Amino acid sequence: MPHDPLIYRHFTHADIPAAHRLSVAVGWPHRLEDWSFVAQAGSGFVAIDGDAVVGTILNWKFGSASASLGMVIVAPDHQGLGIGRQLMLLVLDELGPRTTFLHATREGQPLYEKLGFAAMQNATDQHQGTAFRAPVMPLPPGERLRPIGASDTLRLVELASRASGLDRSMLLPTLLASADGIALDLDGELLGFALFRRFGRGYAIGPVVVMDSPGGVRARALISYWLALNEGTFVRIDVGTEHGLTGWLEGLGLAKVDTVTRMVRKGPAPTPVDPALRQIAIINQALQ
CATH class of the missing domain: 3.40.630.90 (Aminopeptidase)
Incomplete structure (x- = not known):
């Protein structure tokens, strides 16, 4: 169970090793170097429980009109607590009026729909x-x-x-x-x-x-x-x-x-x- 309260703050370069461990825990293939690249190219937030990173999200701005978001991960033992939703709200507030894109897993799609995302005609x-x-x-x-x-x-x-x-x-x-x-x-x-x-x-x-x-x-x-x-x-x-x-x-x-x-x-x-x-x-x- 999480400590009370969880802390949400901006993603920093020092969070990359913990974020990598989190992605390994959920079965993602990303290397430490892959995390370094996407973090260097964008910005984001983490959720902290005690000393542990238990949630991540990153976003990338393409000029003043568009953006994408991804690397949305919540630790398996912290899922169902609203962490993913809070991370999404923080990023969407930062992105403001930009048209924003993402690729959704089946598990994540219902949350994204509640936050105003709609499925596009073509998939990947x-x-x-x-x-x-x-x-x-x-x-x-x-x-x-x-x-x-x-x-x-x-x-x-x-x-x-x-x-x-x-x-x-x-x-x-x-x-x-x-x-x-x-x-x-x-x-x-x-x-x-x-x-x-x-x-x-x-x-x-x-x-x-x-x-x-x-x-x-x-x-x-x-x-x-x-x-x-x-x-x-x-x-x-x-x-x-x-x-x-x-x-x-x-x-x-x-x-x-x-x-x-x-x-x-x-x-x-x-x-x-x-x-x-x-x-x-x-x-x-x-x-x-």
Whole structure:
């Protein structure tokens, strides 16, 4: 049973080890380094019982209009006490009028609905696996895959922001510092990219952003590139159900292990400036 009263305060860098232990306790795959990255990119709150962190929540602001929240965890022996709700209220108060997104577990969705979140039309499929063999995907004439360079950053931010409808100007440069990247290039014009980085039990592909039709060859080429280089390595990718890639990924050996609901509170969902520019795979379920 909790001590009386619980203390709620801002998340600090010193809370990362305790937050990591909490996520391990509920079966999440995040490494200490994964916590460090998301904490550096955002802010949040913790619930304290005595000397123990028993609840966490983080949020990330994308400009002045949008945000996401995640890493909502309550210790198993403290669930049902209203801790998650109080953490949510603290973050929503901090975010103010921003349109806010989250990915909801089945257990968390009823609480989020009570706090004004509504399910969006498209969900997110989580795929993962180790035993895959990626085919070589031919590209249209003149197009090629090449490594991302430092001079590409501004264009990558532009593409990522337009594809997601979220301002990625602060987040993406931080992500690029810890990820490998491949770009899709047409005569010097960057049409898309995919990042590959350490995460959880192995590696993650995402975001994948590209000018393409749903389930198109460009998206498949970007994803296949990383799979072909890392056969036998544990890889995870989270893709929107609207892109029609689930069957293809399963055929490559990346099993669908979960489908999570994407939810939004306040305002319309973001839409890409160009409907052909798509965020095929998200960064992760917290950062969208």
